[in-house]
Amino acid sequence: MSTATTASPPTATATPRHPGVRRPSLLRLTGVELRKLVDTRAGLWLLITIGLFAAALVVVQLIWTDDAAQTFPNFFLPSMLPIGLLLPVLGILSITGEWSQRTALTTFALVPRRGRVVAAKLAAMVLAALASVLVSLGVAAVGTLVAAATGGAGTWRMEWALVLHAVVLQVTNVLMGAGFGLLLLNTPLAIVGYLLLPTLWSVLGEMIRPLHGPAGWLDTARTTEPLLTPEVTAGQWGRFAVSLLVWLAVPLVAGLLRTLRREVS
Amino acid sequence: MITVAHLTKRYGRHTAVDDVSFRCEPGTVTGFLGPNGAGKSTTMRMVCGLTPPSGGGATIAGRPYRELPNPGREVGVLLDASAQHAGRTGREALTMAAATMGVDRRQVATKLDLVGLNEVAAKRRLRAYSLGMRQRLGLAHALLGDPRVLILDEPANGLDPEGIFWMRGLLRDFADRGGTVLLSSHLLREVEAVADRLVVIGGGRIVAQGDKAELLAGGGTLVRARDGVTLRGALERAGLPATEGTEGLLVHADAEAVGQAAADAGVALTELRAAGGGGLEQLFLTLTAGASTREAVR
Numbered sequence: 146m147s148t149a150t151t152a153s154p155p156t157a158t159a160t161p162r163h164p165g166v167r168r169p170s171l172l173r174l175t176g177v178e179l180r181k182l183v184d185t186r187a188g189l190w191l192l193i194t195i196g197l198f199a200a201a202l203v204v205v206q207l208i209w210t211d212d213a214a215q216t217f218p219n220f221f222l223p224s225m226l227p228i229g230l231l232l233p234v235l236g237i238l239s240i241t242g243e244w245s246q247r248t249a250l251t252t253f254a255l256v257p258r259r260g261r262v263v264a265a266k267l268a269a270m271v272l273a274a275l276a277s278v279l280v281s282l283g284v285a286a287v288g289t290l291v292a293a294a295t296g297g298a299g300t301w302r303m304e305w306a307l308v309l310h311a312v313v314l315q316v317t318n319v320l321m322g323a324g325f326g327l328l329l330l331n332t333p334l335a336i337v338g339y340l341l342l343p344t345l346w347s348v349l350g351e352m353i354r355p356l357h358g359p360a361g362w363l364d365t366a367r368t369t370e371p372l373l374t375p376e377v378t379a380g381q382w383g384r385f386a387v388s389l390l391v392w393l394a395v396p397l398v399a400g401l402l403r404t405l406r407r408e409v410s
Numbered sequence: 411m412i413t414v415a416h417l418t419k420r421y422g423r424h425t426a427v428d429d430v431s432f433r434c435e436p437g438t439v440t441g442f443l444g445p446n447g448a449g450k451s452t453t454m455r456m457v458c459g460l461t462p463p464s465g466g467g468a469t470i471a472g473r474p475y476r477e478l479p480n481p482g483r484e485v486g487v488l489l490d491a492s493a494q495h496a497g498r499t500g501r502e503a504l505t506m507a508a509a510t511m512g513v514d515r516r517q518v519a520t521k522l523d524l525v526g527l528n529e530v531a532a533k534r535r536l537r538a539y540s541l542g543m544r545q546r547l548g549l550a551h552a553l554l555g556d557p558r559v560l561i562l563d564e565p566a567n568g569l570d571p572e573g574i575f576w577m578r579g580l581l582r583d584f585a586d587r588g589g590t591v592l593l594s595s596h597l598l599r600e601v602e603a604v605a606d607r608l609v610v611i612g613g614g615r616i617v618a619q620g621d622k623a624e625l626l627a628g629g630g631t632l633v634r635a636r637d638g639v640t641l642r643g644a645l646e647r648a649g650l651p652a653t654e655g656t657e658g659l660l661v662h663a664d665a666e667a668v669g670q671a672a673a674d675a676g677v678a679l680t681e682l683r684a685a686g687g688g689g690l691e692q693l694f695l696t697l698t699a700g701a702s703t704r705e706a707v708r
Contacts, residue, residue, distance in 0.1 A: 168479035169510055177509050184506070185497035242495065250460065250493035251551065255510045257459045257476040409460040410451075 169256065174265035175272070182239055182269060191235050198227035199280060203288035207297070215297030218307060220285035222373055225311055228277045230340075232315065233322025236270040237335045240326035240404075249409045259405050263327065270323055274315040281311065304375030314372050321365075321393045327400025330407065343392060362387045411436055411590055412457065412559060416466030419452050419614075426452045428614040429466070434592045434607075436558070439585045441601030441622070442594035443694065444611035450594040451489065453611070454563050457592075458487050470559055482511040485559045486552030491544035491568070496537035500527060500547050503536065504554060511555045521550040526576070541568025549577070560584060562593040566600050578604040598694050602626070610694065618693060625690045631665045634658035634681040635672065644675030660685055 182188050202223050206215065240263075243249040256262050293299025325339040343365045350360025350367075361367060361384060368388040371381040412434040419427040427449040434440040444450050455461040457468040459475035467474060470485050478484055494503050504518045522532050525546040531539075539547065545568050552560055560581070566574050581604055585591050595601045601608070602622065609619040618625060632655065635641040645652045645661060648671035652659040658681060661668050665682055672679050 166480050166483045167512075169512060173512065174510065177506060180506065180509070184502050185495055187497055246495040246497075247490065247493035248495050250489055251487075251507065253460055254458055254487045254489070255482045255507060257478070257481060406462070408455075408462065410455060 169261075171261060171265055171268070174256065174261060175268040178239065178262075178265045178269035179272065182235060182273065185242075188235060188238065191231065191238070195228055195231045195235075195277075196280060198231070199224040199284050202227065203284050207288060207291055207295070212292075212297045215288070215292035216300045216302070217285055217289045218303040220288035220292075221281055221303065221307070221311070224281040224284050225278075225315065228281060229315055229318045232270075232273060232277055233319045233339060234336055235273065236266075236319045236322040237326040237339060238332060239266055239270070240323060241330055241332040241335050244330050245332050253409055260401070263401060263404060267320065267323055270319040271316055274319045275312065277315050278308065278311050282308070306375045306377075307373075310372040310375075310377065314369060317389055317393060320397065321389075324393055324396030324400055327404050328396045329400075330403065363391055364388065365392055411472075412440075412468065412470055412561070412592055413472075414453070414457060414466075414468045417453060417456055417463055417468060418465035419449075419456060419461065420464045425614050427456070427463075430611065430614075430616055431466075432609045432616065432619055434559075434590050436588050436590050437585055438606040439581055439591040439593065439601075439604050440607045440609060441605030442592055442609050442611065443598060443601060444594075444596065446596050448596075448611045449614040450596075450611060451563055454489060454561055454592070454594065458485070458489065458561060460489070480511060480555075482507065482555040482557070483513075484555075484557050485561060486555065486557040488545075488548040488552045488560075488562045488565055490563065491541065491548035491565075494536050494544070494547070497535055499533055499535050500539065500543075501532040503547065504551060507551055507554055513555055517554055517556075521554050522547075524553065524580075525550040542570060542573055545569055546573070549580070558588070559590045560592070562591070564594055564596070566595060566597075574600070598691060608690075610690070618690065626684060630660050630662045630685045631668045632658050632660055632681065632683055632685040633668050633672070633679060635677050635679050637677060640675065641672060641677045641679075644671050644677055647671075648674070655685070657681075 183192060203220050206220060206223065210219075243252055252262060253259055289299050289301060291297075322335075322339050325335045329335040329338055347360070347364045347366045350356045350364045365388045368381070368385045371377045372385065377385075414433070415431050417427055417430045418425070430449070430453055432440070442450055442453070452461060456463045457470070457475060458481075469475075470478065475481060475485070481487075498506070501518060501522065504521065505515065507513075508515055508518050522528075527543065527546055527550065531543060536544070536547075545565055549562075549565060552562065562581075565577060569577060581591050581593065585606070593601065593605075605622050607620065608622050608625050610617050610625075633641065633645075633652075634657070638659070642652060642659065645659070645668070648667070650661050650663045650667060650671055652661045654660075665684065669679070669682055672682075
């Protein structure tokens with residue numbers, strides 16, 4: 146494209162032929178990407194499954210845990226677990242699906258600036274992560290109400306910092322998935338990579354003594370743990386940030402570069 | 411208008427597209443011909459900004475594809491009818507594209523109707539579509555933004571004869587209203603009926619291009635009458651030298667001149683047509699014959 150670009154300066158101010166010839170806004174593209182998350186059977190069922198898992202956990206707790214433990218935060222925190230694990234898979238699918246289903250050909254023909262498509266996808270995933278926290282709050286609230294009615298503790302008291310932490314956790318989770326999706330551009334590879342690599346690193350970090358030190362900074366399983374409590378120290382935030390740099394920022398940037406350059410065929 | 415200038419694509423040491431240049435003018439249908447693996451699809455992907463070229467460039471209405479603010483409103487692209495999510499319905503695939511381009515939702519139904527996909531087909535998921543249905547949906551997708559330019563890669567693949575006939579009419583009409591059409595095919599006969607201009611590519615290089623009439627002429631005109639002797643005399647009087655062919659008389663003149671000469675002499679003709687694509691057809695056959703070995707290399 147280089148030779149042709151130099152020949153004609155951008156004429157974006159030229160009178161548009163169609164009234165709608167303006168480029169699609171990021172808002173519109175995000176709307177499209179949100180819709181793409183749910184308009185296939187795979188996506189829809191993945192979302193339904195996530196919701197069912199979160200609800201099932203609450204039911205399990207209502208039946209089997211001690212009455213005293215049936216509190217709002219105790220319903221809220223575990224419900225985030227299946228969501229944190231599976232929602233990123235939806236994010237991975239929305240990226241790798243473009244290549245496995247070959248829709249990249251049509252998507253990038255309509256929006257040739259691929260960075261905008263990727264930005265819209267990330268925005269859609271962040272919105273989905275935010276919505277997932279609302280779902281967690283919702284099922285926890287229902288759980289608490291039922292607990293109160295059936296003799297459980299049913300107490301509502303929760304440190305609101307936990308909600309903020311939940312938002313941070315879920316958003317970083319989906320972005321981490323997106324990073325793996327962008328980098329590997331292959332559905333099974335990205336899902337396995339996203340689910341397995343950090344865990345593998347955790348196991349190795351436990352087993353191999355010289356790795357103990359770095360693992361405290363790089364093992365996401367360990368660095369995210371403090372976020373499940375209301376109190377997070379500056380040092381813990383630091384470790385969390387470093388682990389994100391490795392597991393989120395690096396794959397995301399490298400993946401973005403790969404996606405921008407890859408030939409679509 | 412599409413302008414392709416010195417477009418080149420190399421994969422390692424293999425040159426898939428080698429210094430390809432041509433122009434497609436408004437109001438014309440350009441047939442992009444070549445055997446499979448000749449570089450047609452790679453060229454078209456480069457024009458649409460999907461494959462970065464190794465050299466050269468292409469513009470649409472004076473701008474590189476990637477700089478078009480909302481390409482779907484200016485260029486309708488159908489590069490691969492199967493490149494749609496198998497789990498979406500036909501209508502959903504179009505609705506998504508309409509939302510991206512900012513096109514009125516009602517256009518989805520209009521375009522589905524235009525390409526002959528009915529209510530039932532629109533609700534079906536794409537995995538259940540035949541190739542012909544996918545091509546129709548792909549065409550609806552390309553037409554959705556009411557573009558002035560169409561770029562279609564092998565759009566006749568999978569269409570039945572009736573579908574091919576219908577598509578020709580649609581493209582002809584599109585061009586007659588001032589649109590620019592570039593369509594590729596590996597079958598000369600398929601585009602011959604609709605194209606005004608032909609660009610023939612083989613082994614990544616352009617081997618012939620020009621007006622269809624020009625390229626297909628050269629073979630002269632074949633004419634036959636029950637009364638061959640009178641016909642021959644009439645042609646001689648009109649100053650049109652004729653040679654005896656296996657199927658009739660071969661005249662080095664266009665059909666109009668030959669017909670007029672026969673009419674002036676009052677000879678009833680039984681046949682009057684161009685004597686086959688001669689050079690072009692021969693060239694095309696030569697290209698195709700050698701192509702099967704190159705097929706494997708992308």
